[in-house]
Amino acid sequence: MKLSQLNQLPAELQAMISFVDLAVGQTLVAQHEPAEAIFILASGSIQLLNYTEDGQQINHYSVRVGESFAEVALFYEQYVCTAIAIAPSRVLVLPKQPFLTALKASTALAVIFMEQLAQRLHESKILLELRSIRSAQKRVLHYLQLNVQSDGITVNFDRSLKAIADDLGLTPEALSRSLKQLHRDEKINRRKRKVTLRKEFSELDSNHGGSNAIPVDS
Incomplete structure (x- = not known):
């Protein structure tokens, strides 16, 4: 509900x-x-x-x-x-x-309620898949790829980094370090709460969920 x-x-x-x-x-x-x-x-x-x-x-x-x-x-x-x-x-x-x-x-x-629970179950499945990725940087990159907007490259952080880190099974410090390293590796550009993926890194490398599978907004 x-x-x-x-x-x-x-x-x-x-x-x-x-x-x-x-x-x-x-x-x-x-x-x-x-x-x-x-x-x-x-x-x-x-x-x-x-x-x-x-x-x-x-x-x-x-x-x-x-x-x-x-x-x-x-x-x-x-x-x-x-x-x-x-x-x-x-x-x-x-x-x-x-x-x-x-x-x-x-x-x-009842149908409305079941639809929401089904969506929650799907999101939980995606979270488990994300948390199974051992490399923190790869986990964060995959998370960003799942949450790009309709332009295919932009992600806006409208939730706190702590909330996102908790979802990913990371500490806020590990999330911050991973974002900085992805920026240094020229895989993303980041300005405060907006991340832009380089085009060659914006697409998923395997079939997982879809866009906004684990929403970053509130």
Whole structure:
């Protein structure tokens, strides 16, 4: 469910929506807490993650403004990951049972919801493929190739470098170093938050996803 689709919800469900404001570093929900709602990010940035038994943090992906998240809570008794604000954020809270009731009552709403989940699954697949590329520079270049605009060479960073680095399984420092090296190698040109790929490096070297597979904008 996207922020722009809220007007398609039944009026009685819209009346149940509440808001939560989060400061940087504040946890919205934690793994294993009772699952009582799903959420839509109205502003800011939310990181979904898990912790291993030895305390290692595993980042899943950063939620983009307008997107819903924690949808698996509809079918589980507990949340399966932790959601933390990595920027001051406002989150819409949709109660679990009323939302499930609305899905069962409206085929059109259910189709919209399934379409978004299918897109999320596709993006997760692309993220796994990207993270499997061992070279940080090749990983970043492939990410840029996936996200070129309609001109085939331009990528605009409208998300923070930290959010992009988290998606790629890199530290912000490693992402920054890779971008600088790609620039030195004359594979890209970069001006602040705009990257232009040299034409000979703008096309994917194999069949992966499509343009905007992992969006860089919010």
